[in-house]
Structures are given as structure tokens and as C-alpha cells.
Amino acid sequence: MSTASYTFLNGGGQAGGLIRAVDWSATAMGSPEQWPESLRSAISISLNSGFPIAIYWGQEFTLVYNDAWSSIPGDKHPWALGKPGAVVWPEIWDGLKDQFNAVLRTGESIRQPDALLLMNRYGYKEECYFDYTLSPIVASDGGVGGVFNAVIETTYRHINERRNALLLSFWENLNRSAGVAEAAELICAILNRAPDDICFCALFSGSGPEGHAVPLSGHLSIPGESLPIIASLAEGTAFSGKPLKINGLDAYLPGPIMSSYDEPVKEAVIVPISNGDTRLRGYMVLGVSPRKRLDDEYMQFMEAVGRQAGTILNNAYGNEINDAYLREQALNEELAAANEELAATNEELHQAQQRLNGLTDELEAKVVERTRELEESYEEQQALNEEINAANEELTSANEELAATNEELSETQIHLQRTLAGLAESDERFRNLVRDASVGIILVTGKDLTTLIVNDTYARLIGRTVAELENRPLFDIIPEATSTFRPVIERVRDVGEPLYLADQPYIVYKDGGTINGFLNVTYQPYRESNGKVTGVMVLCQDVTEQFISKRKLELSEERFRFMLNAIPQQVWTATPDGALNYVNEVVAEDFGEDGGSIVGQGWQKFIHPDDAAATLNTWQKALASGREYQVEFRLRMKNGNYIWHLARALPYREGGKIVSWLGTNTNIEIQKSNEQKKDEFLSIASHELKTPLTSIKAFNQIMRRMNKAENLGTFIEKSAHHLFRLEKLINDLLDVTRINAGKMVYDIQPFGFKEMLLESIESVQLKSERHAIILEKADDVDFNGDRLRLEQVMTNILTNAVKYSPEATRVVVNAAVQDNGIVVSVQDFGIGIAKEHIEHLFGRYYRVDNTAMRFEGLGLGLYISSEIIKRHDGTLWIESTEGEGSTFYFRLPLQTNEEDRITEYEGYYGDRSITIEHNVAHFRLDVDWKGFQNVESVQRGGMKMLEMLTKAGASKVLNDNTHVLGSWSEASDWAAQVWFPQMAAAGLKYFAWVYSPSTFSRMSAEKAADTTPGLVETRFFGDPESGAAWLDEKV
Template identity: 25%
Template structure:
């Protein structure tokens, strides 16, 4: 810098301030003409004017002021009057602080320095809260004297306020988000705001009541002691359109406290000169049906300008409180739901406890009279077969009911064991050997290896029976050739039971879920499709009650082995449940249902006669006894096959098979006139059989009727849409079955009327029940229909009619209770929704995320561009997480001083969220791995210039869960652009993550 002697030389490089100083008449000041100034002053003035950092000089005894262009914003409305004026005159409001500092610098020739120093300046028409980092340095005048002070200053008000406000937001989040109740969340949030009276002098938080008509005061802070309390209730009409506060709400502009007090009846009276005179009213977002869950009334500092930064801070405060309230409300709702479920569970337990006796009563009343009648030698063959069918299915129903009740008691923690020292080998041999005849009938071998054990084993004998019977019957169900092995071995500190088979095996992907309740292996080949899906789960729970474990090993197509391990001794069992050894009760009643069910898998209970018997008396005879068509019947339940065959064979020739593949083979040999098929069968089920028939030109036009225990309009429509001509729900009457069969055959001959009549048959209005209903309805159907058939006989003696009448009445009663039980069982099924989509304004959401990150990074520029309507149906919290991760990533990898650009827009049916930074490009080899969760060492991170963590991995999963995708473009000189595209409407209950 030249130390010229003229004003033109001194002020040559001063910009606007240089021009102003050249035009200033310095001769009229105590400094005199510029040419007479000391060389040090002229030199320093030139240095200051040419500097782009805020600098000033205060010279002489009165400290006359010189400053450059960069210093002018600090002066505010004090410029240009401050030029050449004494500093004490320019800064009277803070001279009591600055004056001593100048005096010390001039007197001792030492520098003074301060960081983020608070100064209450009056430069905008009010006393403003400001902060500065500055240094004061002496300027030598010669002869060891100092002529003035060099001031280097930077205003840090924005930084200090940002850090203070960010801390407040963190405190609001950290405290309120821990709350589990709405009132606690409100009080915690407001208490955190009360710790920052400089930004928020007072706060009133009003929340909507459940009636949606008024607001209640949830929390308040900042009101002086002795101040009249604010009203506890406010009407919502104050805030709605047309109300006195509606305009302030829509504009988000401050309201005069006097007017606000008048509208709300608050009687807010400033107690001190610094008390707030203005306040803002902000709605909390996220209420039901687009409404607000409440309103925040917050005072504004009289020492701060309500600028964009202040406005953004208040918006974030409202957003944080709204989120905390929503989280607490969601927790309360979840807690209420949990309490409701717990109450339902208690009610269910009481229900099962009460209904246990009620179930056994009608079953006993059915089985007892049936056994009495069967003991008679006066029954005709047809009567005996009908009653034997009732007895078999009554026992089967008894087994199913007991299994469901056992499982429900286990689930509720009400199953009480009585552990006894037991000869486990003898008990296991007896149970396994009961299956000898059934296994031999199936053409298999039963190998039982249960040598005597060195000591008794503590078990509950009845529970152990259920374990063994379930495992052996399960092995028989899925084994078609080879053998079933039951072995019991002593293994040092435990005993081990293994049940192995050479059956169909379990697919590897299904093996981990084999013990889950209600889980069944899809497409498994078994002797029957029937089963509740709780047998193995019940085994696992019973084994756990004994302190043991059960595991499964299987090879597909080769067989499976189930291994149960029980600890030896009794130290692992509850002492209060230990009992003395006693004689075991006969197990025949508990074994019989398993054997009856197993026998039903193998063949019909009685061979079909060579000649068709006379039809049941309840079925009117056809005019002609000649067969009216060939019917193919497929049903895996032997009793149901036998019953339906007997109903139809008086009018039709009937070919009955046990599963879908056999039906295809039979149709290949002879194309039937009509197919009757159960829906749920092992191997190829009814729907699969229907698809095969429709795909084959030879059988495509064959009428097809589906039989199923799954009731309800949805099941019916599903069957018809799959291509069935009719869908018949069990239990059905003989007349209804004949009518449907004859109708379907008639429709086949009258092809033109088929579509109209098929639509008429689609009007069924029963509820779809769970998978268990199939197993419960089949035996009940056989019992009810057989009893009804017998009761309609005119030649039935009165002594026989009375017990059969009791059977029929008991079966009907059981039917009602079974429906209740199934309702309870089905209510326990279902899943959660990982996504919670709702209508949202993603423009506002983007603005909120940008504002929050801008507060956290005041030194960086984040630019938001918005386009389109900005309306979508997304999960708001997850979408905010996506934007936050992408913007934070961009801020981290872009050079300082460059902006991060964000775009929230629409393109067709997709919403677009785009984040762009001007940093170095991503190496090409890293791009394919951006969305994989990885951790990199420092060496590799320095090599590639960036690290890959969980942020982008989470972004990718959230976007995929919304049905969207993430695109990455990174080019040298253009930076990196992440583009998220998601459908504007995402279905509720979407996928929980990317595959």
C-alpha cells in the first residue's frame, strides 16, 4: 500500500467508503486536512480500506472512527453518521464496556481480544442481542506514543444463535422423546424450551381434546411469579378459518401480545422492560384427518429480529413438539392396544377354561349313546356303518378339540404339569406299539427300540403321551414306503427320544419354521391335507415345560428325524409340581383318536360293496334307475369320500380317489362327466387339479365342483374365478349336493346359460375362517349328516331314535361352540405394518428437513427447489430419514463454500427427491457397492476419498419399501446427484424392506 500524502492517494482503494472519505471535509475536524495527518494514520487508513475483512480505526483522544466497506453492516443505521465521529458518540449504549478496553490498549500498548462477546447494540431501532469476535491493537504514532486503535471484528451473532437454538432443539427432542404419555411429553418439551428464555421468553402449549371441540392447556413456562394463570381451556373456533387467529396462523407472522391476550383472555402483562411484546401462534402438524393436534403460543425476544432464521427455528420447535406428542400418543395407543389384547387373552383363557367342560359334555353325549347303540346286535349293516362313521368322527373331533384346548392353555400359561418318576421306556413302547396295525396296513415297518433305562425319568405322563403320539402319527402321515423308527436312549445326563421316518422329507427353507404355530409346509406330499398346524408346536411347548428341547433334521425325499432331549433328574423342574409315582391311567381313550385319524388316511373304513346299495330314504329316487353320468370324486378324507359316494352312486357311477394326482390318472383313463373335488388335499390340491383339467383340451369343458370347509364370499368368489362351475361349502345336505351335481350337469348340456347361472351361485355371505376349520368341519359334517339321515328314516324304532336325536342335538351344540373357538384362534393370527403411509406434503417435509440441517450447518448453503403439487401418500418419518441421510452425505463430501442443491418435484405418477453436491466424483468401482452396509479402514477411505456405511443402505431399503428406486450419477466437474423416485401413492402395509 502506498503511503501517499494526498486524499486521493490515501483513499484510492477504498471502494464506496474510500469515495465517501474523499468527499468528507476533514479540514473541519480536529484531525485537519489529510495531508497533515501522521504518516502512520494515513498508512493504516489505506490498509483498512483495501482490506475485505471488517476493520476500523479509532484515532486521537476522542477516538474518531474510520472503517471499510466490510465494517458497514456492523454499524447498521449508525452509518454514515459514525464516519469521523467519536466512538463514544457512535456507540453510547455499549461504551461502558468498550471504553475501558480502548483506554487499556492506548495506555499499555497491548492488544485485547474477545470471542463471541455479547454486546446489546442499538443499530436497528431497538436494543439488539449481538455477538462479536474482535481484537483491539495499538497503532504507533511515533516517539513511543500510540495514536489510535485498530479494530478487527467479525459478527458471530448468527453462529451463537444457531448453536443455542440447536442445543434447545436437541434438549426438546432428548427429553420429550423419552416420554410415554402425552402430558409428560408436553411438559418435558416446554420445560426444555424454558431453559432458553433469550429465544423463547414464554410458552403456552394447548392440545386438542378427544372430543375435537376444545383445547386444554398441556404445559406452560416463562410467566412471571404471581402472574394470573392462563386459561385452562380454549375453543377451537379461535384458530379456525374466520377466527381471530386464523390470519396469524396462515401467515406465521408475529402477533402483538396485547391483541393476543385480548383474544385468548390471557391477561399477559409485561413485568420488566425486556418482557416480550409479540408472540407467534404455530399449529402442531400430524393431527387426525389433516387437523392439528394442538397449538404452540410462544413469546418472541424483543432483542432479536424475527428473520428467516428465527422463523425457521420456531417452526422446528413446533415440529419437534408435534413429533414428540405423536410418538407419545402412539405409545399410549399401543399400550391401550396391548392392554386390550391382554384383556382379550384373559377373556380367552376364561373362555377356554369354561368351554372345556362344555365341549366334553356334547361329545360325551354323542359318543356314549353311539357306543351303546353299536353294542346292539339288532342293527342292520347300513345303520351300523352310519353309526360307526359318527363314532369315528366324534373321536376325531374330540382329539382336535383337546389339541386346541391344550395349545390355548399353554399359550396362556395355564397348563400345569405334574411330574412323576416314570418308566419312560415302558410307556413309550406302549404308545408306539399302538400304531402297529395302522403302520402295517400302510405297508410300512415299525421299528421300536426302547431298552430299559437305568433310572426313572421325571415327566408328566399325559404330556409325554401327547408328544409321542403326535410325532409318530406325523411320521405315518408323510411316509409312503420304508419304515418308521422309535428309539429311546440314555445319554449320560439326559434321555433322548428319536422318531425317524423314510418319508417325503422337509424342504431346507421350511425346516427353521417347522415348529411355528399354525405353520404348514406348502405343497408337502402327505396322506391327508388335513391338520391344524399346531401339532409340532404343541410338542415343542410340552417339551419346554419339561426343561427339554426338540429338533428336526430332514433330507428332502429321504425322510426326517425328530429328536426330543429331556434332562435327567428333577433339579430343573419346579419343586411344587413334583408328585409321587402313581399308577398310570389307561391311555386307550387318548390313543384311539390318533389311531382313528391315521386309519382314515389309509383307506375307506369299509370296502365298497360290489353292487350299489339302495339310496338313503331321504333322497328321492330318480325316474330311471339307469346311471345319469360318470362322476370323479377326489377327497382325502375317507369318511367324506364314502359318504358322498353313497349319496351319488344310486344315480351316477362314482369313481372315488384320495388326491389330485390319482384324479388326473383316472381322468386320463376315462373322462368324467363331472368332477367333485375337495379344495385342500395332499400333493395336488383342488385348485391345482382344476388348473390341470382346464389346461387339457380333453377335460377343459368338464363341469368342476369344488368342495371346501372354507366358507365366505371371498372363498366362493375365489373358487369361481379360478374356473370352477360351482363351490359347495361343508357341511351340506344330501339334497343340496344332488341339486348342485344335477345342475352342473344340466349346465354342461346348456352351455349358453352357464355364465348367468354361475354368477347367481357366486352370492355366498359366510365368513372365511382359518385353516383349522377344515379339520373341525369335516368330522362334524359327517356326524350331523349321518345322524340326520338316520332320524329321517320312517322305520327307525323309538329306542334307537332317542339316542340318535341326542347325538344330533349335541353335534349342533358343538358346532356353535367350535365356531366360537375358531373365532378366538383366528383372532391371534396376523402381522404388523412396517410402513405407515399417510397423506403428506413432501414440499413442507423437505423444507422442514432443510431448515433443520441448515440450523445444524449455518456455514453451508442448502438450496431447495420445489415443483409440482407436492402431495404424496408416504411414510413421513421414513421419507424425512431418506432426505436427511442424502443431504448429510452431500454436506460431508462437498467442498466448503459450495451449495448443496435439493429438489422436491413430481414426474408423472412419481415423486422425485434429488440431492446434488459439487464434490469429487465417486470412483466407478465403488458405485455398485454404495448401498451395501460396509465399514472401511482409514487407508482405504483415504484412497477412494469416501466411505460407505449404513446411511445409503438405509436409504435404499426405505425407498424400495415404498416401491421406489435410487439413481446415482457422479461425473468429474459436475459433482454427484442422488435421485429418489417413489410412486406418489404407496399402499398401506407395504413391504418392510428391500429384498
């Protein structure tokens, strides 16, 4: 038969078509007509799901997968279809096969969040991360036939968070370097913490002219003999200003450069550290991880590293500029002092010149007077000559004084010229530093804040030119920024103290458009020579990219915290020395305290005193050895009860050093309880087996001593009764052993169901004189199953009904065809069962203690009955009221050729068991479950809900169970362990669960929903209207 004729292989897109094209008879799975119903159901669910699902079937784990999963094997698709898991994944199978075998062996699910798998998907060993579950697929023979693998690839998120953490380290250190050399050392130190993404680094930077070589500023993880070759490769390709890729790097080098994975680095990239407009230029050579493909995201990350490194270097260069500015201020003060000294010298020179002019005028007057008098008298002439000689001597002295003054004036003028020249040179140098700075700089003065100095970088920030800004009031040009920045500038000017503001948003308008971003701003008061503040120098660094990266990192950290809180168990981290430093919300909820308070107190407050010493000793040994920590202890919950937990922790290493511990505490109270019940059972079993043996032995001894044969009949009958009881106990034990080993044999044949009921009732009625077992109704249908095993179920339920209603006189039986199945009920009117015991009744070794009376038996009957019903794809449940009696139900599906009609369109899905509608007006999914449910229908409907929730982006669900019949308890574990955590991860926040009328179904609902505390708020309601009203209150 062609695979295209099998309805369970319908759909599935491209993967579905490929599956139908495979010759499965040539694989270990064999022809599809031989496939068991459990495999067919699993494949049908996967093909019609938008969630990535793979099925590994049989002992060879033959692989079948759907469209959503087909991207995971990379280039191995579609070759991987129909191949054994060990053939598809030889590189990781040694680490996975134990998990897969454990699922086959134990039938228990396994979940691995964020697991590292080094997979060969594209021709090289790749670093990959996955959140996956391995769930059992129960085959018809009672064993586990295969593994159901639901998976989400988390590689991008995990690596992106790691890379964002590195970029955040750059951002946190943007302004911590006083100079360029110190900045280069800091950059190498930051990159040393990222060996998984950057295997080596060479940094080249300088302030020479464009097109000239720049020197090596720093390097990391490059052997000395390889460094000159790296430098020559970089120098030959680095002046394009664009990122460049170097392939086949190992062919150029004398020896390999090893990565953190002990594999040689074969690729490198050259990324610029500036955009060409900055004074400080350069590039970086970065080694590419051999376990990641150099795709667009990787290249963008490398470019971001280059930009961040360039920002650190240029900020350091800006700090040098600021130091030069401070030195300029000091030179201005020195020049002011020189000007004052020059003014005083000029005043003194002026006074000397005035005295000299006075002496000259006085001498000339005397000469004229003496000449006239000489004409009158020779004697007077002679006397005049003497006076002239004296005057000449005085004039000579005055001339000498004038010459000295002139010489002093000349020296003062030379000093003044030199000072003015130095001032001009200093001012030019200062203006050049401002012009070439990589940060925006503007100097505004006066009351109207007129622009005195401004550079191109600042002008570009606001979409203007230097010419548009110079000598104009700043806020006449950008009035929209007045309310944000003018009050700050005026305060710095008035107070005279500098101010630094980080991550300041700004917005300006230009040509009808908007320019916005984020700035780190330094406001520095500008002082004149007399110390008066007349303006403010503003330094603006554009940190828009860093701010966005920081915000993305914060969101990434929030998602990481969300993931930790999504895990339905206690998660914690500790420092390398063992101090607790984080607990997730599950811990806080369990303990009823704030997470910060728990971290401050540590585990000591919550660990049982009897377990504290051993726990501390084990923890200290793990810290000392750096190996896995594992211990069992009891923790005190918020209700005061101590619950057993299994604690496990692993060290997280960076650069070979432990930087933290990641641990979990898993609730193992159920396992411990089962161990205790098993011990109690063994004690009960030894007693129950010993009692009939003792009685038989006593009767045999009596019969051996008896002389009259006519009295032997009574003791033989009593011995036979105890032998029958002993045989039943042994058969129960053997059945449990067969069930656990998956070796329970079933003889599937058609038979009359009503006839089987009548014979079972007759068999039990013969042993019960007090009770009348009444068959009220029984539809006469043919059923395909193991008659003897189902008769065993009926006998067990009827026997219990008689046994646990000692004061009653009747038991009522009904069997009716309903919803493609036959539903059987057995009602007694006895002691009833308390609600807390009902959900455990089908467990091994469980017996309900009743203080009023004790009943014999091992407590295995209902467990065996439940397993027999399961193997017939049926369900078993109970409704009971303590003191009034119990009704046991089981439902068996009838074979039918009727196909399930599916209706599906945008925002709607409907089949026989469920309808799902995207309620756009109320931002939720409205879900209505209908009729009898089983594992297959619950899983199919649940995965469709997950798909529609993800597509709609909804966070609320109205889950109506009022139309559910019977019980879906067999699917509750899957819903709790797999489905609910996946719904939480997809965005579910509020879940309104409308109860089914069945008590058993209600308990299944409560069990399934109690797995995501703190992530999904679940409320239970008696009607849909109340649930819808509650959801409408949630935003």
C-alpha cells in the first residue's frame, strides 16, 4: 500500500511530503501498515503541529520529524529522515543515548533547558543550545516504543546574551581611561573575558594623516612569532574603512592560534574603530570562533566591538584634550599676570619720558638766557660756560637714564611680543584640539548663550554646520531644546561648578524632520583671566548605539530571569566561594519570603537541622574540588512542612576559573513517599502472604491428627479457601511484575461485551450472600479486546464494591455506548473515599486506611485494573462521597471508520474534542474541550493551543472543561511537565480554568496547572462567565 493512502500521514507541508516519499519498509520501522497505533498518533500530532517535533522510534531510535523541526539538522535534512539517531548525530550521540535509553526503560520524561550540543550541521562542529524534552511514546504492548522530542533552539538567545554582556562591559568602561595607552590595555582586558566569541585580538590606532600606517597599540592571545604576520596582513587591507574578512588564516602563520575549544583559528576579521571623521583612527584584527559560522549577526557583533573600542579610545583622547584645555586655562592666567606687569612698566617709562622732556625744556631756556647775557658781559660769558658745562653733565646723566629706560622698554616689548605669540599659538592649538575631537564641543558665552567656539562633531549631532552656529545664540537655532538644556547651562554658569549627565535624551528639528538620540554630556564653566565665569563649555558624546545596546542587554537579562523563573523548580546561583547570590521566584514562593531576604540568610534557615551538617560538608567538598554538587535534604516550606529535595549544582567557568555556581533543588517528596509506601507494602505483603500459609499449615496438622475421615471435608474446604486467597495474592504480584517489565500479554479478540459483564457479575454474586448485584442497563455490542483481562477488571471492581460496603445490600452496574465508546459504571453504597485519597487509588501499593474497619489485600487490584484499561486505550476514574458510597467508571473506545472532521481557518480550529478561537476583542484564546478525552486528544489539542497562542501573541486563555466527560488523568503528567512550561515560555500569563463536573477531572486540572508558579496565574471557576470576567480585569 502506498504511504499516501494512510490518513495519519496527511498534511505536514514539505516534511510531510518527504515522509510519504520514503520507502519505510527498508528501515528498521518497517512498512507503515505494521506501525502501532501509538506511533501513528504521535506522527499525526507532529505533522499537524507548528511546534518543532521529532520522533525517535524503536531500539535504533529511527528519526521522523515535522516541518518546524527540519531546520534543526541543517544540511542533514532531508537525508536524516528514516535514519537511526546514532547515524544522524554521531558527534553527540555518546552524550544523548543514555537519556534516550532512560526514557525507553523508565517511561519517564526528561527535560534539558539550554543544553549545549556540539553538532555537525554544516560541515563543522558548531556550538548549539537547545531547550528540549524527551517524552515516552507508549506502544500497544505496554512498553515504551519510542521517544517524542519537542525542542526549541536557544542558540541565538544564549550567544546573543553572552555577546551583549561583552558589549555592556565596553559600555561600562567608556570614560574610565585617562589616556590612549591606558585605554588600549583596558580593551584587551575586556576582550580577554570573551574567548568563545573573540579568539584573539590585535589593536592598531593612531592620530596620523589619513592613509598612513597606524602603530600596534595592543594584542591578546597571539604568539610572538605570528604577531608581525598579523600586522602585515592587516596593514595591507585595512584602509578601506569597511569590515574585511581573512580566510585561511592558518596558511599564513608559522604555527596555529588555538581557540578556547582547542581548535585552530582559521578566520579573522578586520573592523575599523572610527568612521574617518575622528582624529584618532585605526582598526582591530579579531579572531573568529571555529565553532560558529561568520554570519551577518557575528559580523555585526565584531563591528560593534570595533566601534565600542574606538569610542573608548576616542574618549581617552578627549580626556587628553580636556587636560590640554585645563593647561590652556593656566597659561591664560599666566598671560594675564604678564599683561599687568607690562602695564606697570609702561607707566613707569611714561613718567621717565615726561621728566626727561621737562629737563630738556629747562636746559633750552637757560641756554637762550645765558647767550643774551654773554653778549652783555664776558665775565658773565665765562660764568655761563661754567654753568653750561654743569648743564651738559646733567644732560649726559639724563641721557644715560633715558638709554637705560629705553633698553628696559625694548626688553619689555620683546617679552610682550613673545607672550602674544605664545598666546596665539596656544589658542590655535586649543581650537585645533576642539575641531579634531571625536566628541561634540561647543563654548557658549553671555546671557544669550552665543556660540563662541564649536566643532564639526557637535554641528553634525544637531544637523547643522559650524558656520550656521558660530557667533549666534544657540537656542535661537534649536529653540525646541531650550526647556531641556538651557536651564542646565545657566545653572552651571551661575554656580560655577561642572556637571556630568549620562544617557540624556535629546531631540531637534531640521527641515521638517527629527534628529534624536542619547548623549553623555559634560558641562564645564568657562572662566576669564580674573576668575569670572562668562560662559559654559559643553562636551557631548553620542551614546545612542551604546544606550540601545544596553537596553537590549537589560531586556536580554530580563528574558534570562524570565527563563529561570519559568523553570518549574527551585533555581539558584552562588559565588565561587559558595555564597548564595540569587534565587528564582519558585524559591521565594515555596519559602514565602522575598528573594533578597532568602539570599541574605542562605539555606541554613530552611534546611532540616538533621540534614544541615551532611549538606554543608558535601557543599564544602564540591567547592574545594570544583566538581558537581549533589545532595538530598529536607527544606522547610512556607506552611512549616519539610519537603525532601534533591540539590544539584555545577560550576560555571570562564578562562578556566570558576566564576559562579548554578544549582537546582528538585522536589523529590513523591519519590520518597513512594519508597516509604513500597517499604510499607513489603511489610504488608509479608503479612498477607504469611497469614493463609499459617492457616493452611494449621489445618494440615489438624487433619493429620484426625481419626475420622468424615470430618476432613470441613478442613479441606477451609484450606482451599486460603489457597485461593494465596493464589490471588501471588497472581496480583505476578501481574504487577509483568506490567512493570512491559510483558503483560493480551489476547485481542472480538467478544460480546454484555455477555462478559453478566459472567463477571455472576462470578462475584456467587461469593456474596448479602449483596444483590444489579445490572440496570447494558448495551449489547461487540468489543475487540482481551476478554479475560477485562473480566479481571470487572471482578476486581465488583469485589471492591462488595468489600467496601459491608452495611449495604446492593451494587448497581450500567454499561452504555456513548461518544464512540462504551462507558461502564459500578456504584456501591458503602463507606466512600475521601477526596485526598482518590487520585492515589490507581497507584501501586496504595491502600486507604480506615479507622473503622480493616480490609485484607495488597492494594494492587486497582493499579492492575488501571493498567489493563490503559492498554485498551481506555480511561478509569472514580466519583465518591465519603459516607455515601463510590461509583467506579471506565471507558473503552469502540473501533469506528468515522474520520475526525477538522475545521480550521485564520484564528479558529475545531475538531471532535476541542474548539479554539482567537478572541481578538478580549486579547485571549477561547477554548472549549468536549466529550471524552485521552492522551492523544489532549496532546493534539494542547499543541494546537500552543501554536495559536504563539501566532496570536496572546497572553490569556479561557479554558472551558464543562463539556468534558470522564477523566483525562493519563495526560495530566504531560500537561504539567511539558505543555504548561511551553505555554508559559510562549507568553501565557493568565489561565482561567473552568472545572469539569468530574471530581477526577478537576484533580487532573489542579495537578497540571500547579507547575508554573510566579509565571502563569491560574484560577479555577465553576462557569465560563466568571472566568471571562476575571480575564477581562487582567491587562
